[in-house]
Amino acid sequence: MKCVADHKLILITLLVKLGIAASVSSALARSRVFQRLLFAERRQARQTLALLAFFLVPLTLGVWVRIRVQNFLAADISFEITTLLGLLFGPGWAMLGALVLSIPAEFHHEYLSAPFLMAVGLVSGIFGSWIGKEAAREDIWSFTPFLDLSLWRWVRRNLRQPKFDRQILLLMLILVMIIARDWLASHYPHRLFALLTDAVWLQLLVWLSAPIVVGICLKMWNALRIELKLEEQKRLVLEARLDALQRQINPHFLFNTLNSIASLVRFRPDQAREMIVKLANLLRGLLRDHDTYVRLRDELRFTDDYLDIEVVRFGPEKLRVVKELDERTLDLPVPSILLQPLIENSIKHGLEPRIHGGTITIRSRMQQESFVVEIEDDGVGIVTKPASGIERRGAGIGLKNVRERLEVLYGTHARFTVVSRPGRGTLVSIEIPYDPEYDPEVEASDPRPSRVQDIAGKA
16 A cells, blocks of 8 residues: 655654564563563474464554554554564464464455565575574674664674675665565555655655664564573573582592491491492482482481491491471472581581590471571580680581582572580581472472572572
8 A cells, every 4th residue: 555645644653663663572572481482492383373473463453453543554564573573483484474464454455465475574584594504593683773883883894804794684685675565565556555755865764664673673582582591591500500519529428438438347347338338329329310409308318328327337326316307397398418418527527536426416497488407416516716605607618518509599598507615516507498388299290490499589
């Protein structure tokens, strides 16, 4: 349809079109489902159809509004959206989207709308597929609406060293397609929608508005894509640091246990054999893939194997274990291999220096939105100067490791304290936030990452 309107109407239409493009792309970007589908590395056919629906439902309605509401021409951005569909999804899906977008126009006797938009989808889809094969997709995502900067960057770069620029080629492609649309609309009035004017400067603005609309959408989604990538990188760094801390415990524990076995091999071979069997059970558990979090009862089962080894080493008369556990805490999640380094520290630095050994007490109790796990021994304590009661963070390998893991997992929402009185023992206390709605049965069957990772945010 040939729309020769006054200059003011066309200028207002172009401004409103930019606003509509920005608002639609912003509204779509707020949807978590849209984000997941748009930035997925691989999509199934039904997922691509669902993603197309996000575009086609509001924008097909926009074409209908342009036809039904007089002088509201900015609602129709079907050309720009078809170009985007081709760049992002390929020619096939873009042609399908173009067919749906042109339905209101076809009913309004604009019979060239469907074949022209499908041709746009085919051309832009072929270009997008070529970009995806020949270069990184960054060439599409980084396409900018600030055309003057793109042109200046291209000219400056090519003055030094001539180089083929795909973004400039994309700009030229969009301009050629929109000029072709206006040429068809001028030769076949009322068969294809276009904004036409006799003013050359204004017609140039109409042509330039198309790549600007495409650039606005890509710019907003690219900013979101970069933000999500940064979050993913932070998560990977966090997991890598956690894995490094986790692996730091295992050699430390193995070294001390092998020393214990070595001391028994010559004089008490049967007990050494028993310790080797228990150590094998522990290592089998350590070598298996395990989650960042386990239930407290599973963590206690792991520490029981370790304590059995140490009881064999010290003798039941020198190493006693007392448990004061709240049943409500046993199914709550804790970081895996949390208690073993604390118990090892109590035995090595608290009880081993004492001639008569001592007792290790393991406690757990509930608080309002957290629960507390304590490891207490009645050993020699931490010797400081002056000799007085102290409350400080542990500085040994095991204590430092546990403290760092808690900081990584919970930030400032977990508390780790060491209270020691020389000659009377040491108390290590860990306060961990938890989710009151945590259901261990649901958690066990949920294939997604543990919901405990959200606890710190709720605390």
